[in-house]
Amino acid sequence: xxxxxxxxxxxxxxxxxxxxxxxxxxxxxxxxxxxxxxxxxxxxxxxxxxxxxxxxxxxxxxxxxxxxxxxxxxxxxxxxxxxxxxxxx
Amino acid sequence: xxxxxxxxxxxxxxxxxxxxxxxxxxxxxxxxxxxxxxxxxxxxxxxxxxxxxxxxxxxxxxxxxxxxxxxxxxxxxxxxxxxxxxxxxxxxxxxxxxxxxxxxxxxxxxxxxxxxxxxxxxxxxxxxxxxxxxxxxxxxxxxxxxxxxxxxxxxxxxxxxxxxxxxxxxxxxxxxxxxxxxxxxxxxxxxxxxxxxxxxxxxxxxxxxxxxxxxxxxxxxxxxxxxxxxxxxxxxxxxxxxxxxxxxxxxxxxxxxxxxxxxxxxxxxxxxxxxxxxxxxxxxxxxxxxxxxxxxxxxxxxxxxxxxxxxxxxxxxxxxxxxxxxxxxxxxxxxxxxxxxxxxxxxxxxxxxxxxxxxxxxxxxxxxxxxxxxxxxxxxxxxxxxxxxxxxxxxxxxxxxxxxxxxxxxxxxxxxxxxxxxxxxxxxxxxxxxxxxxxxxxxxxxxxxxxxxxxxxxxxxxxxxxxxxxxxxxxxxxxxxxxxxxxxxxxxxxxxxxxxxxxxxxxxxxxxxxxxxxxxxxxxxxxxxxxxxxxxxxxxxxxxxxxxxxxxxxxxxxxxxxxxxxxxxxxxxxxxxxxxxxxxxxxxxxxxxxxxxxxxxxxxxxxxxxxxxxxxxxxxxxxxxxxxxxxxxxxxxxxxxxxxxxxxxxxxxxxxxxxxxxxxxxxxxxxxxxxxxxxxxxxxxxxxxxxxxxxxxxxxxxxxxxxxxxxxxxxxxxxxxxxxxxxxxxx
Numbered sequence: 131x132x133x134x135x136x137x138x139x140x141x142x143x144x145x146x147x148x149x150x151x152x153x154x155x156x157x158x159x160x161x162x163x164x165x166x167x168x169x170x171x172x173x174x175x176x177x178x179x180x181x182x183x184x185x186x187x188x189x190x191x192x193x194x195x196x197x198x199x200x201x202x203x204x205x206x207x208x209x210x211x212x213x214x215x216x217x218x219x
Numbered sequence: 220x221x222x223x224x225x226x227x228x229x230x231x232x233x234x235x236x237x238x239x240x241x242x243x244x245x246x247x248x249x250x251x252x253x254x255x256x257x258x259x260x261x262x263x264x265x266x267x268x269x270x271x272x273x274x275x276x277x278x279x280x281x282x283x284x285x286x287x288x289x290x291x292x293x294x295x296x297x298x299x300x301x302x303x304x305x306x307x308x309x310x311x312x313x314x315x316x317x318x319x320x321x322x323x324x325x326x327x328x329x330x331x332x333x334x335x336x337x338x339x340x341x342x343x344x345x346x347x348x349x350x351x352x353x354x355x356x357x358x359x360x361x362x363x364x365x366x367x368x369x370x371x372x373x374x375x376x377x378x379x380x381x382x383x384x385x386x387x388x389x390x391x392x393x394x395x396x397x398x399x400x401x402x403x404x405x406x407x408x409x410x411x412x413x414x415x416x417x418x419x420x421x422x423x424x425x426x427x428x429x430x431x432x433x434x435x436x437x438x439x440x441x442x443x444x445x446x447x448x449x450x451x452x453x454x455x456x457x458x459x460x461x462x463x464x465x466x467x468x469x470x471x472x473x474x475x476x477x478x479x480x481x482x483x484x485x486x487x488x489x490x491x492x493x494x495x496x497x498x499x500x501x502x503x504x505x506x507x508x509x510x511x512x513x514x515x516x517x518x519x520x521x522x523x524x525x526x527x528x529x530x531x532x533x534x535x536x537x538x539x540x541x542x543x544x545x546x547x548x549x550x551x552x553x554x555x556x557x558x559x560x561x562x563x564x565x566x567x568x569x570x571x572x573x574x575x576x577x578x579x580x581x582x583x584x585x586x587x588x589x590x591x592x593x594x595x596x597x598x599x600x601x602x603x604x605x606x607x608x609x610x611x612x613x614x615x616x617x618x619x620x621x622x623x624x625x626x627x628x629x630x631x632x633x634x635x636x637x638x639x640x641x642x643x644x645x646x647x648x649x650x651x652x653x654x655x656x657x658x659x660x661x662x663x664x665x666x667x668x669x670x671x672x673x674x675x676x677x678x679x680x681x682x683x684x685x686x687x688x689x690x691x692x693x694x695x696x697x698x699x700x701x702x703x704x705x706x707x708x709x710x711x712x713x714x715x716x717x718x719x720x721x722x723x724x725x726x727x728x729x730x731x732x733x734x735x736x737x738x739x740x741x742x743x744x745x746x747x748x749x750x751x752x753x754x755x756x757x758x759x760x761x762x763x764x765x766x767x768x769x770x771x772x773x774x775x776x777x778x779x780x781x782x783x784x785x786x787x788x789x790x791x792x793x794x795x796x797x798x799x800x801x802x803x804x805x806x807x808x809x810x811x812x813x814x815x816x817x818x819x820x821x822x823x824x825x826x827x828x829x830x831x832x833x834x835x836x837x838x839x840x841x842x843x844x845x846x847x848x849x850x851x852x853x854x855x856x857x858x859x860x861x862x863x864x865x866x867x868x869x870x871x872x873x874x875x876x877x878x879x880x881x882x883x884x885x886x887x888x889x890x891x892x893x894x895x896x897x898x899x900x901x902x903x904x905x906x907x908x909x910x911x912x913x914x915x916x917x918x919x920x921x922x923x924x925x926x927x928x929x930x931x932x933x934x935x936x937x938x939x940x941x942x943x944x945x946x947x948x949x950x
Binding site: 162164170171177178191194196198205 | 312464465467498501527746747
């Protein structure tokens, strides 16, 4: 596995919902409605933030810097992350 | 009628007034004027607890129907007599207002809310456990050109979690006074009060980070344009950066002409230099905050699974979660009905005792009748609901403070989504069980306008505490207490059925609205699940106290006035009663002759299909302003003074129509209850819908739709109950 050096590098990125439970990833891109993106950034989920999925129900439960967020599955689909430590899939 | 305040609002946007703030920085405060402090902070930071700790019971909640409705203002005095006025702004994650709630906060801070309440100092409440996210809002507020004080709240919890905060280093880097506080225990409040006065004399803080020079250059025309639109330089720079990520129209920006074109130009310029405009603000602010955190904050323990996570494993469990939720709801309702009963009996007895005591002192006649049958019977029948309202609001406060409310919204999201609503709509609907007015006001946290309107439209279908007296009277009188199963008899089941009927109807009607007038996609869920906390009893007490005061004020004004008017309508004009008849018959004659009786007979054809006689018709009409008046009207009509429920029940059972058939049968009583489940009979709700739906013609339009659909539903459902019941062989 190559270590990605820039956020444009498509290797090893995946939607937030596909990242492994409990392991940290870095947010690479947020693609969703502008209002939602704005809200997510204010909640600390911005490009570059560390997130980890802590639960999967009808929504995704994620940890962002100690804040627990419940995110709709459709929304989580638009959040691309780069898992750390191991390659995605 | 609502155009004039709007006009004056836009008038204020012209330059002269704002120029003063642009050049002179913070406004100088006259020595006699109280220090104006606005409190802002993320939700779940203990902001309201801190506000309560600062101001105690000296708070003023704006009247429901008035213009100051969203403002909770408090005050306190320093030892030396200096006065401080404190405004509790709605919880906001950032100044980029997504919900109407956050919009209000921004407008107050920019002094564009039309209230002329520009704060001298802004107190930003920051959760010490989630410093990074909380400092995002703080860094925005620090650019508004107003002195800032930061309260580092829940400082004890941060220490418990192994978070070491170097406060002097933070003060140095952010450039504002920072006071560690534990609002729930009242710690740090005195130093905080002093810091507010110190800060008022300090120059306001400014931006502490720099944008990449190419971004800064791209923003220059936009900043200049905002300055021309009346914003001081610092604010204009903050707004320019903030607006890169937001495209929706914000009301306070209406004064800046041609803003959209300028914004698009700035965005294009930023894209041209290889950046993404939407990301700029969060990257710049979080970048700065990250450096700050490295210098000033140490985590001794790596974050692991917390107690909250372990509790959530149970509370959000696929099977266990909904079960716990239902158990909590059952507990809430059980306690509202059973715990309140002894207190209600006490209030009832007290009012009865006072009423008969006072009327005993007066000579028999109109004045005695006014006091006993008008004032005490009318207001008394409403006051007995105070315990239920207090208990329900105490539970709602408890659920909110403990952090469970967010979990409930999370669990309910699946159900709500099916009818086109958001999980957050659950909270207004739950409040609706107490009273539709705070329920409708709680919809302000819903971002999407269509979802919010749909929620407003159905909140009044939740059976509020004002319907309780109607249900209670009719059930106790006409439904036998047949045991159905342990702990539930037919009376209890009927009550439950009325609540369920309203709730199910609310969900169905919401779905209809979302498919017709309020069509649109359901917004994806974004919900913070705050850590579980022990509620602060003091803060809980203050908020329940506020609710009770509002209710009492209503009982003392609207209900009192209506009771007296009704009494007069039922008493005049005087009939020449045949004194040889029994007292009941005399009363009947008098009532039939009175203005109320005449009116009742005029509308009798409208209510006859529902099986009602003119007396029920009168009670319904009288209670259009407030449902609880139904019971007191019945009391007045049947001449049962004081508050004698048992006597009123006897009278209702033995009441016959003109043709000799009983006026009330169990079926008619059930139909009447169904009518009350659906009908919107509450002036306060109508007033709050008008306001919350946007005021003016728009507000009246939605309030009109709400009133008419609920009335049609009520009439239709009551008629169906009667016809269906008869077809099934019930009397």
